[in-house]
Amino acid sequence: MKTRVMLLEDDIRASYTLESTINQHPQFQVVAVSESCTDAQIQFNAFQPQLVFVDITLPDGNGLALIQQLRQQSADCHFIMTTAERETTTVEKAVQLGVIDYLVKPIRMSRIHQALDDYLQYKQKLVSASTVDQDDIDQLLRKSPIQPIRQTPKGIDATTLESLKTLLYREQLHDFSADDISERMNFSRITARRYLEYLESEGILRLVLNYNTGGRPRRLYQMIK
Structure with a gap:
């Protein structure tokens, strides 16, 4: 069963990016979207989300105050700030x-995926055993020593990555999509997006949304010089 997610965000573009990114994850589903604290209270009671993404500055109040209010009502859920x-x-207040988790805008898609995966690991650790030892608690509270980082994450081949970077620097592409890279590199659109999101997380690319499409915005990437 998918984790029920609610969004409290008054910026339409940020809200769309969050919703589409979260819904791409196979274990999460956005069930409610609110643009104000008042509506959020109604939506929260109606949908009982398990995870809520909350902006701080809202038209009729403060996201932190809403979290405190829901806590006082014994809300059984977790909160992630997006601000x-x-x-x-x-x-500190958060x-x-x-x-x-605390996501600083503009939020990268890769950072949203990381927040979701961290949440799943957190929940899995809690349900996998009735008790935990000190090491488990340290991991839950993110106090574990930093582990060595792989040169490339799972699913990213170093040779393919270098070939893609060579292509990008050689052709100096501007406002290109995963489809464009898929054609040039001769692999699937899904693979192209995975590599582009990785380069975005590394600060080599930036994601921009083109809303001049007459429909759903198109994801485009730009080189960061």
Whole structure:
């Protein structure tokens, strides 16, 4: 069964990016989207989400205050912040309220996927045993020593990655899509998107959404110079 997700976000573009990215994950489904604290209360009670993405600055209130209110109502869910606010006092307040992640706008798609995977690992650790030892608790609270990072993550071949980077730097492509790369590299669109998202997470590319399509926005990538 998929994890029920609710979004509280008044920026339509940010909301669409979040919803489409989350729904791409096979274990999550967005069941409710709100643009205000008032509507969020109604939607929360109606859909009982298990995970809520919350913006801080909203038309009729503050996302942190809403989380505190829901906590007082014994809400059985977890919260992830999505905000442009970076002040340490704001981050500290979010931590005090028990948010499990804090995503700073503009949010990368790869960072959203990471937040979802971290949530799944967190839940799996809690349900896999009735008790936990100190190492398990340290992992849950993200206090474990940093593990060595692989040169490339699972699903990313180093040789293919270098070939793609060579293509991008040689042709200096601008506003290109996964379909464009798929044709040039002779592999599937899904594979192309995976490599492009990895390069985005590495700060080599940036994702832009083209809304001049008459329908759903088109995902395009640009080289970061």
